[in-house]
Amino acid sequence: MKLSKLVGDRFKERPANCLIDSHALMVRGGYIKNVANGIYSQFPPMKRISQKIENIIRDEMDKLDGQEVLFPVALPGSLWEESGRYESVGSELLRFTDRTGSKMVLGMTHEEASVQLVREYANSYAKYPFMIYQIQTKFRDEARPRAGLIRVREFTMKDAYSFHTSQEDLEQYYQKVYDAYSRIFARCGIPEVAIVKSDSGMMGGSISHEYMLLTPVGEDSIAICPECGYSANVEAAPSIIKNENKIPKEELKEVSTPGTGTIEELCDFLKIPAENTAKAVVYQKNSDDSYIVAFIRGDLDINETKLTNAVGEDIHPAVIEDDSILTAGFIGPVGISDKVTVYFDNSLEGIDYLVTGANKVDTHYTGFNVERDCPDAKYVDLAKITEGGICPNCGKPVINISRGIEVGNIFQLGTKYSKAMNFTYTDENGKEQYPIMGCYGIGVGRMAASICEVRHDDYGPIWPITIAPWQVHLCCLRSDDAECKEKADEIYETLQNMGIEVIYDDRKARPGAMFADADLLGVPVRVVVSPRNLAENVVEISTRDKSIDKQKTPVDQAVTEVQNIINKLTADINSKVNK
Template identity: 70%
Template sequence: MKLEKLVGDRFKERPADCQVDSHALMIRGGYMKNVANGIYSSYMPLRRITRKIEQIIREEMDAIDGQEVQFPVVMPASLWQESGRYDSIGKELLRFTDRNGAPMVLGMTHEEAAVQLVREYGQSYAKYPFMIYQIQTKFRDEARPRAGLIRVREFTMKDAYSFHTSQEDLEQYYDKCHKAYERIYARAGIPEVVSVKSDSGMMGGNVSHEFMLLTPIGEDSIVICNECDYRANMEAAENIVENETEAMQELTKVHTPEMHTIEQVCEFLHVDAKKSMKAVVYQKNSDDKYILIFVRGDLEINETKLTNYLGCDVHPAVITEESGIQAGFIGPVNQNADCIVLFDRSLKGTTNLVCGANEVDYHYTGLNMEREFPDVEYVDLAKVVEGGICPCCGKKSLTISRGIEVGNIFQLGTKYTKTMNMTYVDKDGISKNPIMGCYGIGVGRMAASICEAHHDDYGPIWPMSIAPWQVHICAMNLDKEGVREVADTLYENLQNAGVEVIYDDRSVSAGNKFSDADLLGVPVRVVVSPRNLKESVVEVSTRDKSLMEKVPVENAEQYVKDLVEKMKKECNLVK
């Protein structure tokens, strides 16, 4: 490929609306162009990258007996009504009506389509297990697209669906797919991706994992134990706290004038926030029923845990006079408001707490949970904090990092096969619902994440396995003796040897050529210049600056081919 023919402009200035480096570099480097909010067109370099990612994914899915299929982007609403998700999912699902008046949806995920495809096929236990997968365009109407390809509305995704006749068989396959994902990330050049326990969300199921690339620009909070292998998304991380036991005090009402917040009350009474109880109020989306949650004063409520416990969506409460809730002074003692009352597990065993008295300008001191509320049920609803107790090893060793989700896997169970009436007859003649697993990877997000993990101030540093080209030839001063001849010969011979080459033989300055080379991020660069040819050498370097060698012209072709093969092996591309 001649660089002068490459469609797409490259430029030095960072676009003002690019929040993260990968977004800025991919716009500057001529990889993509914005079409609408969260929707992009791809130029050739990005298409070459994503095709290579897709090929790695295909090889690893095929290796675990996956069969590639393709589901439609547009589906009848009736499929989603069968599963119950048509009404349960919010505005992220794009709904529309076709010219015949039939309700339709744009696929944001394809569990329903997968079940519809195989429910007639899978009527006998003898057909199981099996896995089908696709690499397909999807549309999720995100409220706040951000960071270029990291969170978009239209995207390409690999989604796979496995079907089983036992939970044990699903778990065995789930483990195989987990290992396949680890190989995918290693081969694509991001072996540092970690697997974390996650919340299943709208997908359903009881067991799920996310694969996270740890980076400060990530939008997910990841809880990691430095002493053992425990890792979990903040939404799924179990919160464990220690509470000091003290000699019990009397429950006493105290005057706290104009003290509406935990911070104000604790400062006024000279009490640590850990020795206080605060109230957080939500309402159900369905009927606006109030939900009153009591939690230790230094902790925050995890809304995902709350919605999972309740089985419904919630929103922060609008407290009215008719509610019977005294905002700013809410407490559990003599609480008579018509609401659901929940106690976070952080309050278990606590003594001598400060809490609201349900009366303006008054709080209680000396609250003892076991004395005042001996029969209460505790629920884990709080967010984990830095330095918290690990639920696996029991040490105070939890840290919180940021990460980008680059894949997820779920044990779905029978959520979809039951609602969509997919059954098989087992060997004893009994009709049963097959058990499903689901496995997803966003291709564009993965490309952007790799760029985020591997770049410098000048451009991406693409791993050899997914780079748009393997070698970038920069020919300087082509009008000088020997330069064009050497560069053209090297270009032709490398291409004939199966090496992917981008060749810059434009009549522009060296600065422009090197700037464009940095933005394209090709792993191996070969510079042919009059100064080097005076020594009968070419300059071979790597984009990550780990190597720079002057190689005799007659040895250059073989040296570059060997270097490419070596870098392929480092990405586990050659087996």
């Protein structure tokens, strides 16, 4: 491919709306173009990267005996009604009607479609286990798309669905996918991806894992124990709090606390630490806007995912409009309206002295003790695990919180979908059973953007050779010099004939502009042909990662050397792939 013909602009200025580097570089390098909020077109370099990632994924899926299929993008709403998700999923599920008025949705995940495809076929135990997958466009109507391809509304995803006749069989297969995913990320050049326990969320099911690429710009927070290696999404990490003074110290007493609507104001006023307060955090159910009040130790924060799981349906932070039910800023468990649903976080268990709202303006209770004053209280784990928190695995108070981008996820779904959609098979004894499912996803565009985020310098991406848009970037520094052009043309032809993918900068441009473009395209091996070097009968070879820098190579050895470097870069990546 000649760079003079490559569709797409490359430019120097960082666009103001790009908050993270990968987004800026992928716009500046002519990889993507915004079409609407969270919706992008892909220029040729991005499409090439996507195809390479897809082929690696496809290869690993095929090795797991996965069979590639294709589900529709536009699905009938009735299919999602069968599973119950037409109602239960929020507005990220895009619902519309077709010309006949039939309910439709844009597929954001395809559990329902996978069941629909196989439920007649897989009617006997002898057909199991099997796995089907697709690589296709998905749409999630995200409220806040951000960061280029990291969080978009439309994206290409590989989604796989496996079907089993026993939990043990699912677990065995799950482990195979677990390992295959590690290989996929390693083959794409990011072997450092961390595997963390995750919350299953709207997918249902029990065990699930996320593959996290750790980077400060990640949206997810991950709790990692440096002692035992435990790692989990904070959404899924249990928060362990040990309070030891269980016996109440004082009587419950109403005190006047004027103007103390926040925990900070309250602690200032009463000169107590936040650990001695029971804070109320208020949500509403999406379904009927009824109030949920979660009480938690004042120094901790509610983990919204845990609370959603406890409530069992979607919730949102409350807008308190009706003072007759809740007194904002002064809400407490004692005497609270019976119109609200109350939860107590584990962190309140066993504290001898707490201050909490008295459900009257400018008034709190002191000397509050949950066990004595709310004897019916049941504790649940609602708190976010914190830096220095107790590791749920080894018990040491050494948890680190890191940021990460979720680049893949795997779920043990169980029978959630087969039961809901009445999908059964006949077992060896002639008995009807529900198949047990797993599902496994990787977003292709997000993976590319994440790799760019952790593999770039100030000048552009440093693409791993396995997914780079081209393997070699050839610059002819003086295309107006006949010999220079002839040599460069010859190297271009030879490399192409060897099956090597070359982007050839044949433009009449300043060297600075050429090198800036080469940096933005991030191609691993660079070959520069110039009259000055040709005078010495050499070309200059560099790698984008600077491990080789302007290595002078005799012209007649250039293509062999390029091949050797490609082989070495490829071997480096493969050496980090677990077999």
